[in-house]
Amino acid sequence: xxxxxxxxxKPILNADLFSVVETKLDINGTLHTHRNIYRPPIAxxxxxxxxNELYLIxxxxxxxxxxxxxxxxxxVEKGESPLLAAKRELAEETGMVAKKWTQFGFFSxxxxxxxxxxxxFLARDLTFGVSSxxxxxxxxxxxxxxxxxxxxxxxxxxxxxxxxxxxxxxxxLEREGKL
Amino acid sequence: xxxxxxxxxKPILNADLFSVVETKLDINGTLHTHRNIYRPPIAxxxxxxxxNELYLIxxxxxxxxxxxxxxxxxxVEKGESPLLAAKRELAEETGMVAKKWTQFGFFSxxxxxxxxxxxxFLARDLTFGVSSxxxxxxxxxxxxxxxxxxxxxxxxxxxxxxxxxxxxxxxxLEREGKL
Numbered sequence: 491x492x493x494x495x496x497x498x499x500k501p502i503l504n505a506d507l508f509s510v511v512e513t514k515l516d517i518n519g520t521l522h523t524h525r526n527i528y529r530p531p532i533a534x535x536x537x538x539x540x541x542n543e544l545y546l547i548x549x550x551x552x553x554x555x556x557x558x559x560x561x562x563x564x565x566v567e568k569g570e571s572p573l574l575a576a577k578r579e580l581a582e583e584t585g586m587v588a589k590k591w592t593q594f595g596f597f598s599x600x601x602x603x604x605x606x607x608x609x610x611f612l613a614r615d616l617t618f619g620v621s622s623x624x625x626x627x628x629x630x631x632x633x634x635x636x637x638x639x640x641x642x643x644x645x646x647x648x649x650x651x652x653x654x655x656x657x658x659x660x661x662x663l664e665r666e667g668k669l
Numbered sequence: 670x671x672x673x674x675x676x677x678x679k680p681i682l683n684a685d686l687f688s689v690v691e692t693k694l695d696i697n698g699t700l701h702t703h704r705n706i707y708r709p710p711i712a713x714x715x716x717x718x719x720x721n722e723l724y725l726i727x728x729x730x731x732x733x734x735x736x737x738x739x740x741x742x743x744x745v746e747k748g749e750s751p752l753l754a755a756k757r758e759l760a761e762e763t764g765m766v767a768k769k770w771t772q773f774g775f776f777s778x779x780x781x782x783x784x785x786x787x788x789x790f791l792a793r794d795l796t797f798g799v800s801s802x803x804x805x806x807x808x809x810x811x812x813x814x815x816x817x818x819x820x821x822x823x824x825x826x827x828x829x830x831x832x833x834x835x836x837x838x839x840x841x842l843e844r845e846g847k848l
Binding site: 492493494495496502503505506507508510513515524525526527529550551552553554558560595596597598599600601602603604605606608628640643644646649650651652654655658659661662663666668 | 689
């Protein structure tokens with residue numbers, strides 16, 4: 491049996507992209523108060539050509555004062571499925587449409603303080619339309635062999651953890667003949 | 670030049686393990702207000718035996734109402750280096766001491782809303798002492814071949830994103846003869 495029981499929870503801050511919740515817990519008979527963050531789920535998209543070239547995007551991240559090389563990703567909106575969000579984000583950020591979709595990962599972004607779930611999709615059979623990024627998104631599309639993306643991860647030039655996880659997972663599945 | 674400029678930031682909530690900051694931004698000449706979360710850095714530890722067996726831990730995560738198989742990890746405390754935090758967390762959570770330490774990854778947990786940095790360490794040359802987990806930690810130590818840990822990731826039984834990333838990265842480095 492778990493030594494931790496949630497006694498009560500109340501929201502103390504609601505922002506657009508997360509809420510902060512105060513949680514009262516019974517941990518082995520002692521009362522604790524934690525503050526937790528709940529985020530909407532995230533859909534991450536890895537579009538792959540028939541030659542196993544991967545499309546990534548470059549975008550400036552003001553929180554890090556740095557341009558990141560990362561995967562197409564965005565929040566799942568209310569009433570939307572993760573797959574629908576993945577299709578929408580891919581179209582908005584790159585203008586691409588994919589005929590073949592496979593979810594190849596479901597992860598928890600953090601287990602102790604933040605509740606955040608990430609759905610990872612492989613997008614195949616790609617065609618190009620017109621992108622419509624949001625006002626605060628200035629996006630450059632980059633295409634590279636999957637093997638080169640793996641090098642970017644191992645050498646540290648891709649820093650986004652979910653981009654890195656998706657790339658290594660795709661590469662593992664490719665090696666196992668499961669891609 | 671970046672189309673995004675931070676004009677001002679003020680903290681609106683300070684919790685033990687994160688703070689919420691209100692950020693005023695100039696995005697292409699238009700004023701936006703975002704709320705961001707800043708977290709202390711995290712040290713993640715992957716202890717490996719000389720036979721490339723990996724130690725992971727099982728612990729109940731009340732946010733997910735589930736027991737997670739994940740890596741030893743914890744927050745870097747004020748005045749502490751990531752390496753010192755890694756050594757402290759390994760000792761506290763497992764009782765292990767490692768003679769050989771290598772940082773093999775540095776990642777950003779999220780790039781858009783949350784600022785969170787993760788330092789990933791390989792711990793080698795292990796000896797056992799006595800663990801001293803915190804009151805809310807009930808931890809089971811699990812040892813398995815690195816190849817089995819990879820299977821847990823590809824089949825979805827390891828869900829923690831940083832545990833998964835560290836395992837796939839170790840496996841990639843092993844294959845490249847860099848471990």
